[in-house]
Amino acid sequence: MIHASCSKAVQVCLLLLMVGRLQGRVTAPEHLKAQVGESFALTCIVVRERGESLRQVRWLDVKNQTLLTYQPGNRDSVSGQQHVELTVSPKDTSVITIQRVSFRDEGCYTCIFDVHPSGSKQGQTCITVTSQVSVDRNKTAVSGKKASLSCSYGLPEKVQQITWRHTSALGVSTEVASFAKQSDPMIEPPYQGRVWLSASLSDSQLTIQPVAIQDEGCYTCLYSTHPEGPKSSTVCLSTYVLPKPQVSYKTTSPGVIEANCTSVSRPPAEIVWNVEGDNRTMGSPVTTQLPQGDGTTLVISTLTVQSGLLKDVSVKCLVHHKGLESPIAVSMNTKIGTALTILISVTTVAALLVLSLCFCLWKCFLRKEAD
Numbered sequence: 096m097i098h099a100s101c102s103k104a105v106q107v108c109l110l111l112l113m114v115g116r117l118q119g120r121v122t123a124p125e126h127l128k129a130q131v132g133e134s135f136a137l138t139c140i141v142v143r144e145r146g147e148s149l150r151q152v153r154w155l156d157v158k159n160q161t162l163l164t165y166q167p168g169n170r171d172s173v174s175g176q177q178h179v180e181l182t183v184s185p186k187d188t189s190v191i192t193i194q195r196v197s198f199r200d201e202g203c204y205t206c207i208f209d210v211h212p213s214g215s216k217q218g219q220t221c222i223t224v225t226s227q228v229s230v231d232r233n234k235t236a237v238s239g240k241k242a243s244l245s246c247s248y249g250l251p252e253k254v255q256q257i258t259w260r261h262t263s264a265l266g267v268s269t270e271v272a273s274f275a276k277q278s279d280p281m282i283e284p285p286y287q288g289r290v291w292l293s294a295s296l297s298d299s300q301l302t303i304q305p306v307a308i309q310d311e312g313c314y315t316c317l318y319s320t321h322p323e324g325p326k327s328s329t330v331c332l333s334t335y336v337l338p339k340p341q342v343s344y345k346t347t348s349p350g351v352i353e354a355n356c357t358s359v360s361r362p363p364a365e366i367v368w369n370v371e372g373d374n375r376t377m378g379s380p381v382t383t384q385l386p387q388g389d390g391t392t393l394v395i396s397t398l399t400v401q402s403g404l405l406k407d408v409s410v411k412c413l414v415h416h417k418g419l420e421s422p423i424a425v426s427m428n429t430k431i432g433t434a435l436t437i438l439i440s441v442t443t444v445a446a447l448l449v450l451s452l453c454f455c456l457w458k459c460f461l462r463k464e465a466d
């Protein structure tokens with residue numbers, strides 16, 4: 096808003112400077128650019144001779160139809176089209192504001208000052224409506240799932256074609272898909288079957304499913320517009336492979352256990368051990384990272400503990416990863432032991448109940464028989 100009124104003021108000042116050298120004429124900028132969807136001000140300045148009076152100001156639109164008319168100094172005299180309003184301006188200056196500029200507003204506008212007695216004087220300003228390509232923020236997608244990238248341009252009337260290109264981290268660039276006026280979206284052969292493109296020249300959406308690690312990189316959407324030429328923007332995609340950690344352990348020497356927590360993921364996971372408030376571990380864990388050929392990394396964290404520890408406290412490996420809301424915990428010890436204990440207890444109790452029932456029945460029968 097502040098920016099808009101500032102540029103409006105600058106426009107008026109520049110025009111006033113130019114006016115100094117012109118007598119009995121109307122000055123208006125010849126050519127201006129207006130952003131689609133935004134408001135836009137048009138300005139004309141008239142220079143009067145001494146004794147002349149300004150009776151009426153008229154504005155004509157791009158089709159030479161009346162856009163707005165008014166008598167200076169008379170607020171009630173303003174009449175015109177809905178999307179245009181008269182803006183307060185200095186004497187002998189006329190400023191009108193188009194509310195939300197659209198493609199249809201492109202063209203030349205005429206301002207006509209009816210000056211008494213010399214007659215009418217007019218000026219003209221032509222506007223070109225422009226837009227920018229806006230794009231999503233950088234995204235992440237989980238390998239095997241879906242990723243959607245979108246891009247938009249406010250003037251579909253000027254777009255002839257939209258093209259999406261992929262640039263890998265190594266800088267290799269390939270065309271992925273395109274959509275042109277009066278045709279169907281075209282998907283390049285390597286992407287067919289797992290990439291889709293929306294049939295729109297304004298809001299373009301590229302969908303990849305399932306996402307693969309090699310889909311990582313930056314995607315440029317390029318709008319071929321006429322007559323302005325190409326306009327583009329870029330969004331980058333990172334692909335995650337989520338970890339599925341596992342714990343394994345073996346006794347290396349009497350009373351000493353070596354435990355490994357392993358995870359394959361992209362990017363590499365961070366592994367920490369949670370040994371419940373006890374420090375009977377033998378030194379801190381040792382972590383190794385082994386990059387795999389497919390872009391994932393195997394992380395192994397090795398912890399050495401006294402075997403007695405496992406009976407007393409829970410030992411957990413916690414795997415942190417950017418793609419996870421909370422870390423994955425893998426318990427190394429007694430979780431299974433506890434479950435087994437419960438199972439055995441339940442089975443035992445059930446067996447006892449059945450036995451006592453049998454015993455009761457048998458006794459009852461015996462009694463009856465005896466009677």
Ligand SMILES: *[C@@H]1O[C@H](CO)[C@@H](O)[C@H](O)[C@H]1NC(C)=O
Nearest residue numbers: 155156157158159202203205
């Ligand atoms: C509007 O009028 C001007 C002359 O006053 C003419 O040059 C122009 O072509 C007209 N535009 C349209 C769209 O009729």
Ligand SMILES: *[C@@H]1O[C@H](CO)[C@@H](O)[C@H](O)[C@H]1NC(C)=O
Nearest residue numbers: 232233234312313330331332
């Ligand atoms: C998007 O990612 C690319 C490369 O990963 C980076 O150069 C760019 O600055 C990022 N853009 C934003 C808005 O974060």
Ligand SMILES: *[C@@H]1O[C@H](CO)[C@@H](O)[C@H](O)[C@H]1NC(C)=O
Nearest residue numbers: 343344345353354355395397
């Ligand atoms: C743990 O991983 C290392 C390799 O990093 C391996 O040599 C060792 O045998 C593993 N130990 C267990 C218990 O799996």
Ligand SMILES: *[C@@H]1O[C@H](CO)[C@@H](O)[C@H](O)[C@H]1NC(C)=O
Nearest residue numbers: 370371372373374375376377
């Ligand atoms: C760890 O063990 C040392 C003695 O070996 C003891 O002084 C220390 O308080 C222990 N720390 C914790 C957190 O149990």
